[in-house]
Amino acid sequence: MSDTNEQFGKQTRQDDPLMIAEDWMKAGRDVAIATVVETWGSAPRPVGSHLVIDAEGNFEGSVSGGCVEGAVVAEAADVLAQGTPRMLEFGVADETAWEVGLSCGGRIKVFVERLG
Amino acid sequence: MDPLSLKKLNALRRERRAAILLTELTDGRDRVIREGDPVAGSLGEAVARAFRSGRSGAVEIDGNSFFLNVHLPPPRLVVIGAVHISQALAPMARIAGFDLTIIDPRTAFASPDRFPGVDLHAEWPDEVLKSAPLDAYTALAALTHDPKIDDPAILAALKAECFYIGALGSRKTHAKRVERLMAAGAKSEAVARIEAPIGLDIGASTPAEIAVAVLGSVIAALRSRGLMAKDGTGKEQAA
Incomplete structure (x- = not known):
């Protein structure tokens, strides 16, 4: 997608994570929402991108184009259980970032919260 | 949340x-x-x-x-006129990330064969805009040269405060258009927002080149939103 679409008009179609989150909520599923709130260097997804996760670990959207989604999904399970939001940070300076695969040279901060 | x-x-x-x-x-x-x-x-x-x-x-x-x-809503480009320029503009606008709609009540022009895969309406602009109204995140390019088709769409675009409004035609043609729009109740400061002759001044001569010029103007207007509201044209700031 072009840069135009990154700033103007995040998708409002079927594959839109926030629309999916609303559908899941209406279907009675517990939903966590992860949001990229800061990036440094060559982060693959722009600030404001979402990943939505349900209690079974199903997820839609992306916060890093696949690099750290696994770790975010795991944290989301705790956030869903406890209800308190948390801030996650991934980057090459961080051992865990290497482990989870963010080897592309960027750093990202991801806010994970429960819907409701 | x-x-x-x-x-x-x-x-x-x-x-x-x-x-x-x-x-x-x-x-x-x-x-x-x-x-x-x-x-x-x-x-x-x-x-x-x-x-x-x-x-x-x-x-x-x-x-x-x-x-x-x-x-922000996805930017849209509504083109009045299924003309030669529009045929070039359609694929370019799509590549640049715009949702495109082409409206022309003349069925000979608005034929799907000429515009494969395009959101094309062989109807009067007023009818189409009733169901999909113009808004501040929509650009309007009026390209028919026919006041009966262009004018009502331009008036609707002025009212909806489209981020860009351009109309095909020489300065002389545009002077007459301005008179008609004012007679129809448009305010002079609103009418001054219309870009005519349409498109960036790049010496465009073929329909495809004019399409590039139009798309350039639309992008310049999109990227200077807000600045534009202050001086009414956006030209100086956008440059």
Whole structure:
């Protein structure tokens, strides 16, 4: 997608994570929402991108184009259980970032919260 | 996230309205701000800046950390006239990331064979715009040369405050158009926003080159939104 679409008009179609989150909520599923709130260097997804996760670990959207989604999904399970939001940070300076695969040279901060 | 915030935000996005989801990062409390909603102080300035740039980001205000997630509608380009220029403009606009609609009541022009895969309407602009109204995130290019078709669409675009309005025709043609639009009740400062002759001044001579010039103007207007509102033309700032 072009840069135009990154700033103007995040998708409002079927594959839109926030629309999916609303559908899941209406279907009675517990939903966590992860949001990229800061990036440094060559982060693959722009600030404001979402990943939505349900209690079974199903997820839609992306916060890093696949690099750290696994770790975010795991944290989301705790956030869903406890209800308190948390801030996650991934980057090459961080051992865990290497482990989870963010080897592309960027750093990202991801806010994970429960819907409701 | 508050479920009510999510519902409100998604409803605004479906309606093609600009909105910001403001989240306090310390406790996760959030609220939805629509474009034009009053927000006081430094936070208000950050909100205005975010609407203008379309850029989401975190801000620190009075020791509190906020995240502003900006949701602007996808930019649309509505072209009046299924003409030669439009045939070149359709694929270019799609590549540049615009949702494109072409309207022309002349069925010989608005034939699907000439515009494969394009959202094409062989109807009068008024009829089409009734079901898909113009808005501030839509650009209008009037290309038919026929006042009966172009004028009502231009009037609708002025009323909807489209971020860009351009009309094909020489200065002389445009002078007559301005007279007609004013007679139809348009205000002079609004009429002054119409770009005519249409498109960036790049010496375009073929229909495809004119399409490039038009798309260039549309992008310049999109990227100078807000600045444009201040001086009425956006030309100086956009340059």
